[in-house]
Amino acid sequence: MYKAIRLAVIVVLAITFFGCSNQSVYKQWGDQLVEMPKYGSKVEDVSMLVGFPPTHCDSIKLGKLLLGIHFDTVSKTNIVFFVRDGTPADNAGIRKGDKIISINSQPITNYEQVKNAFPKTLREDQPVNIVTDRGSYSVTPALAKIEQCYWNITAGTVTKVGGASSSGSSSQRFFKAACRVIDGYVTTCNSNWQD
Helix, strand or coil: CHHHHHHHHHHHHHHHHHHCCCCCHHHHHHHHHHHHHHHCCEHHHHHHHHCCCCCEEEEECCCCEECCEEECCCCCCCEEEEECCCCHHHHHCCCCCCEEEEECCEECCCHHHHHHHHHHHCECCECEEEEECCEEEEECCEECCEEEEEEEEEEEEEEEECCCCCCEEEEEEEEEEEEEEECCEEEEEEEEEEC
């Protein structure tokens, strides 16, 4: 009986000291923002995470052509990770899970070949011929709408009281995030904060 109680106390202490996160909410938001582009997140998803709409979004005038096909940059395969709704690839019929076999008659067997083939083949108003394991598709790239959206959240002043002396200091708590958004989808996010 004594061993069981002792084991239970050790488990509770281990969970308390090693299993519980003492991370600030801002740190957790920052970690989650970095992951958002992997899952087809939108501006609304970032706003839902931080509890506020963007402070502002600036339009960026870059002539980036878009198909709307995304690949998993972690596993680095030539299998489509997701297709953005309403994009040229979606309209042509390319779907999540399709394995890319060739792009404009250039054989594709891995992610690096996909990554290298698209910049060479994308031209405005010129269709790209993509062959997948489900069929052949003609996809005409479209000019992407690119924005940079910002979230600036302040949470009040934190005052630190000095030890034996009466002097102290104060600082403003804040969380700031900036996300690049292409055709409504978050592609990168950066953040900084002060607790």
